[in-house]
Amino acid sequence: MKDVEGKVAFITGGASGLGLSMARAFTAAGMKVAIADIEQDALDTALKEFAGSNAEVIGIKLDVTDRNAMEAAALRTEDELGNIHIVCNNAGVAVGGSISEMSYADWDWVMRVNVDGVINGMQTFLPRMQAHGEGGHIVNTASMAGHIPVPGLSVYNTGKYAVVGLSEAVRLDLAESDVNISVLCPGVVSTKIFNSGRNRPEELQAETDTASRLLGVDENDIGTNQKAIEEIFSGALDASVIGEMVLHGIQNDEFYIFSHPELGEAVETRASEIKDSMARWADYRNKNDIKGSSE
Numbered sequence: 001m002k003d004v005e006g007k008v009a010f011i012t013g014g015a016s017g018l019g020l021s022m023a024r025a026f027t028a029a030g031m032k033v034a035i036a037d038i039e040q041d042a043l044d045t046a047l048k049e050f051a052g053s054n055a056e057v058i059g060i061k062l063d064v065t066d067r068n069a070m071e072a073a074a075l076r077t078e079d080e081l082g083n084i085h086i087v088c089n090n091a092g093v094a095v096g097g098s099i100s101e102m103s104y105a106d107w108d109w110v111m112r113v114n115v116d117g118v119i120n121g122m123q124t125f126l127p128r129m130q131a132h133g134e135g136g137h138i139v140n141t142a143s144m145a146g147h148i149p150v151p152g153l154s155v156y157n158t159g160k161y162a163v164v165g166l167s168e169a170v171r172l173d174l175a176e177s178d179v180n181i182s183v184l185c186p187g188v189v190s191t192k193i194f195n196s197g198r199n200r201p202e203e204l205q206a207e208t209d210t211a212s213r214l215l216g217v218d219e220n221d222i223g224t225n226q227k228a229i230e231e232i233f234s235g236a237l238d239a240s241v242i243g244e245m246v247l248h249g250i251q252n253d254e255f256y257i258f259s260h261p262e263l264g265e266a267v268e269t270r271a272s273e274i275k276d277s278m279a280r281w282a283d284y285r286n287k288n289d290i291k292g293s294s295e
Contacts, residue, residue: 187260
C-alpha cells in the first residue's frame with residue numbers, strides 16, 4: 001500500500017510505546033488514526049499530543065480481550081473516520097520466571113491479551129477490509145521471542161510463536177487478495193511492557209508477581225534489578241523508530257519486520273538444529289526401512 005495518505009488506521013495498545021510510535025508515523029504520512037488502549041490516562045495524554053496538529057485522531061478505551069468492545073470500537077472508527085484500511089494488533093503484556101513458577105492466571109492473562117487480542121482484531125477487521133474493496137494491511141506485533149526461545153519467558157514465547165505462526169498462515173490465505181499482512185518482530189525496545197502488570201485484571205492476579213519478574217531477577221532486589229535494567233536497555237532501540245519501520249513495511253509489503261537483525265544468528269542457530277535433527281531422522285528412517293505411503 002504505497003499511497004497511505006487519507007487512509008484510516010486502527011492501533012491497539014496505541015497510547016504508548018510501539019503503538020504510539022505507529023500513530024505518530026501514520027499521522028505524519030497523512031493518515032487518520034484511531035488509537036485504542038486500555039489505559040484512559042495514557043489515551044488522554046496521547047490525544048493531547050495530537051490536539052495541536054492537523055491530524056485526525058480519535059481515542060477509544062478498549063480491552064482487546066472483549067470481543068463486543070472490539071466490534072463497538074470498529075463501528076465507532078468507521079462512523080468517525082471512515083473505512084478502515086490498516087489494523088495494528090499491537091497490545092501486549094508479559095510475565096517472567098521459570099515455567100515451574102507459572103500459574104493458570106499467568107497463562108490466561110498473557111494468552112488472552114497477546115493471542116486472543118490478535119485473533120479478535122483479525123476477526124473484527126479483516127472481513128471489513130475485504131468487504132469495502134479498497135485494500136488493506138494488517139500488522140500483528142509479535143517479537144523475536146516468536147522466533148527464538150528465551151529462558152524465563154516460556155509463557156511469553158508461547159504467545160509470540162503463536163502470533164508468528166498465525167501471521168505466516170494468514171499470509172498464504174491472503175496471497176491473492178488486496179489485503180496484505182506483516183508481522184512485527186522487535187528485540188528489546190524501550191516501552192512499558194516491562195511494567196505491563198499495571199493493567200493486569202484483579203481476577204487474573206497470581207500469588208507471585210510474575211509481571212515484575214520479566215527481567216529475570218528478584219523484584220525485591222532493587223540493586224540487582226537496576227543493573228539488569230541497565231544491561232537490557234543498553235542495546236534497546238527507542239520506540240520512536242519502530243513506527244517508521246512499520247510504515248515502511250506497509251508501504252513496501254514487507255512481511256517480516258525485524259528491528260533487530262543482529263539477532264539473526266540466534267534464529268540461524270535454531271534453524272541449524274532443526275536441519276541437523278531432520279537429517280538424523282532421515283537416516284533413522286532409511287536404516288529402519290520406514291517409507292511413506294507415496295514411496
